[in-house]
Amino acid sequence: GAVVSQHPSWVICKSGTSVKIECRSLDFQATTMFWYRQFPKQSLMLMATSNEGSKATYEQGVEKDKFLINHASLTLSTLTVTSAHPEDSSFYICSARNSDTEAFFGQGTRLTVV
Amino acid sequence: GQNIDQPTEMTATEGAIVQINCTYQTSGFNGLFWYQQHAGEAPTFLSYNVLDGLEEKGRFSSFLSRSKGYSYLLLKELQMKDSASYLCAVMDSNYQLIWGAGTKLIIKP
Numbered sequence: 001g002a003v004v005s006q007h008p009s010w011v012i013c014k015s016g017t018s019v020k021i022e023c024r025s026l027d028f029q030a031t032t033m034f035w036y037r038q039f040p041k042q043s044l045m046l047m048a049t050s051n052e053g054s055k056a057t058y059e060q061g062v063e064k065d066k067f068l069i070n071h072a073s074l075t076l077s078t079l080t081v082t083s084a085h086p087e088d089s090s091f092y093i094c095s096a097r098n099s100d101t102e103a104f105f106g107q108g109t110r111l112t113v114v
Numbered sequence: 115g116q117n118i119d120q121p122t123e124m125t126a127t128e129g130a131i132v133q134i135n136c137t138y139q140t141s142g143f144n145g146l147f148w149y150q151q152h153a154g155e156a157p158t159f160l161s162y163n164v165l166d167g168l169e170e171k172g173r174f175s176s177f178l179s180r181s182k183g184y185s186y187l188l189l190k191e192l193q194m195k196d197s198a199s200y201l202c203a204v205m206d207s208n209y210q211l212i213w214g215a216g217t218k219l220i221i222k223p
Contacts, residue, residue: 108156
């Protein structure tokens with residue numbers, strides 16, 4: 001199957017700083033990438049959908065100025081959590097879709113804000 | 115509204131068979147996915163059904179009935195490593211995934 005690489009796997013940062021998470025499709029071109037957030041023992045929550053070369057579409061309740069998404073190429077999307085707070089601590093997962101309907105997930109990034 | 119329903123938790127015995135059901139109501143349908151997720155890890159793709167019927171892949175099989183809005187994941191010859199959460203997700207008419215809350219499967223020796 002196709003490979004999606006997400007980096008870093010885990011990160012600890014101080015309150016008020018920004019953290020960037022990268023999502024790369026290694027062996028296919030991802031026309032669409034999705035960013036999810038998962039709280040412990042809860043289902044995945046879609047944060048935003050990004051298409052290469054255009055602005056991301058954010059789900060209701062997700063602050064677009066806080067969670068900056070850039071999908072600059074067909075193989076790379078980034079999520080930047082700006083001015084992080086402890087409540088932003090969570091598991092962030094990206095998913096990339098090619099021209100077919102199958103979606104492939106990155107490994108996830110565990111963010112801890114202290 | 116759109117919703118996906120699956121049991122919260124199930125328990126089964128090592129070596130046995132377990133069926134995890136999923137019912138859905140979505141705006142449009144472009145396929146149903148099953149994912150396995152171990153604690154603290156990202157989901158792993160298990161199966162994709164878009165046509166009615168049974169898809170078999172090793173110890174795992176997935177069934178779909180679009181007219182009933184119903185799917186199940188069948189796990190045979192259960193192993194301890196199968197203890198995980200199993201997520202059902204439907205791709206709607208906008209090609210977005212609508213996720214169920216997941217079924218936590220506990221395997222006992």
